[in-house]
Amino acid sequence: MATSHTSNQQDLIERAQKVMPAGGFGNFDSGVVIREGNGARIWDEDGNEYVDYLIGSGPMILGHGHPEVVEAVQAQLTKGTTFFANNAAGIELAEEICNAVACADQVRFVSTGGEADMYAMRLGRAHTGRDKIMKFEGGYHGMSAEAQMSLAPEKLVNLPVAVPDSAGIPDSVRDEMLIAPFNDIDFARSLIGEHGDEIAAVIVEPLQRVVPPAPGFLEALREECTKHGIVLIFDEIVTGFRVAYGGAQELYGVTPDVCTLGKIVGGGFPLAAITGKADVMANFDKAKVGDDRFLMQHGTLSGNPVAAVAGLKTLEILRRPGQYEKLFAAGETVMGSITSHLNAAGHAHTIAGHPSLFNVVFTDAPVRNYRDVLKGDTRKQAQFEAALRRNGVFKSSGKTYISLALTDIDLALTDAAVAEAVKALDD
Ligand SMILES: Cc1ncc(COP(=O)(O)O)c(C=O)c1O
Structure with a gap:
């Protein structure tokens, strides 16, 4: 060296x-x-x-x-690198995610983790017809306007007030955000109790950056979200297929309504996913939910076959004893x-x-x-x-x-x- x-x-x-x-x-x-x-x-x-x-x-x-991932990718490269249309590798990867992840009845692919988180929060809004999003101070969910609230604030304000981390975000976004301290069960319960019928979604990294959840914390979020009809989103972009094959929801035994995946699931290529329970994921399907609740979603590289084969091979290797x-x-x-x-x-x-x-x-x-x-x-x-x-x-x-x-x-x-x-x- x-x-x-x-x-x-x-x-x-x-x-x-x-x-x-x-x-x-x-x-x-x-x-x-x-x-x-x-x-x-x-x-x-x-x-x-x-x-x-x-x-x-x-x-x-x-x-x-990794030689097996390289081989899978090389085989796909000669068959075409992107189609926009459905492809078998993407469908197979969606099936494997549904096998692996407790909350995943269905999967929608995107290209980055931040994009997945942005759609997951919008999905909460589409599903509930509410506007507010609750997130945790220091929690990272990509670069959308909502995610840029109290990600790494230098100014420590009284919570639940949000502090934008980026210029260029209208105040109206900040006004729809509620920020809570990670691992504070009482704070979370009282905030949800107070705003329960306005909150569309609670988004949380189940292991926030490197901070594990305190005993009972994720369970309390699960309980309060169920009680108030709020969509609970686990951001498993990092923890998915890492802390356990089934992610943090497997490790900690708490199942959210929606989970976002990225990083490992694309095997080193740009691929991420929004996964969740069928009734929530139905908002991506106009035929099921009608015009008012339909969440429009497109992406040129979504379900890209090169990324999908890399992800599939990576997951196959991770499943080995x-x-x-x-x-x-x-x-x-x-x-x-x-x-x-x-x-x-x-x-x-x-x-x-x-x-x-x-x-x-x-x-x-x-x-x-x-x-x-x-x-x-x-x-x-x-x-x-x-x-x-x-x-x-x-x-x-x-x-x-x-x-x-x-x-x-x-x-x-x-x-x-x-x-x-x-x-x-x-x-
Ligand atoms: C927990 C978490 N969510 C979302 C993201 C955003 O993913 P991406 O960088 O693929 O947009 C990251 C990125 O590190 C992350 O750590």
Whole structure:
């Protein structure tokens, strides 16, 4: 993992700055350009090698360039890459989602997770004829106007007031949003109790970023939504096929009315889905619900066959015996490395999340919601992240995504990088 000093990466960074706002795609540190990936490793344009815990922000659970996925994709490429019309691979993928996911009677495909979330919230409105959406502070649901409310607010206001995270959103959207703190059962019950007949949908990441649900929290949301005829949406873009094959609803035993899927389900290609119970999904079918409740939905690449075969092959591999045990064991090894090195050096910290995705927060206070995460020592966090990168571990600042491609060698390199990163921390 030696650092090379050729100028290829710098040249690309400078070219990107000329033709892209903020020098990049808007997603990630524009100071690095990735050349290629293989298994659990990636290389930047200067040839620096990293163990990859970003894995494309979650989709590459099998690692990069898995030979069986590549083979399935190559076979599809020669048969055509997009049709707009129905295709067998998309239909088969919808069937497999219905087999896997408890709430899924039916599936509508789109191309990105954010698009799926936007339609899921609109579906709640179409189904109930109400306008308000309840979401949780710090919850991520893509880039729609509704999702951009209190996603990462710097101003901590009295909830349930929403704070827009983006310019360009009319105040009228903010006025239809109710924001609650994640994991606060009493707050959620009283907010729903007060506004129950105005709320179309409650949207929640069942494991919010890296914060697991408190015992009884998802159950309380389920109960209140049922009581008030509200559509409960689980955003499983991240957790779907990751925390369990059937997603967070399988792991936590709570079934929503609607669930959105993305990332893993497209096998590394642009594909996402809105799934849900038949009576709610009927709003996509004009023949069933009539003009007034019909939710119009189109997308040029929806159900794209290349993405569908990649997703189908990925799911097939995940269904093989022992895969989740292997995934979680790798995650526990990395969690163990972080904890043991930080403990040995006496740094207060909490590892929040699940063995398949988690992050360290530099606090020993409980991490139950967005505001708790903010209480972590951000200076130490930044030092830790930067030192991990320098020592060959690639991740985002908010998450550590585990893949099945991680080998014992990758895990040993990670342990060594963590040891070095801990040395880089201020006391
Ligand atoms: C929970 C959650 N929902 C929705 C999205 C949006 O998905 P996409 O980036 O595919 O639009 C993300 C993306 O990271 C996510 O983490």
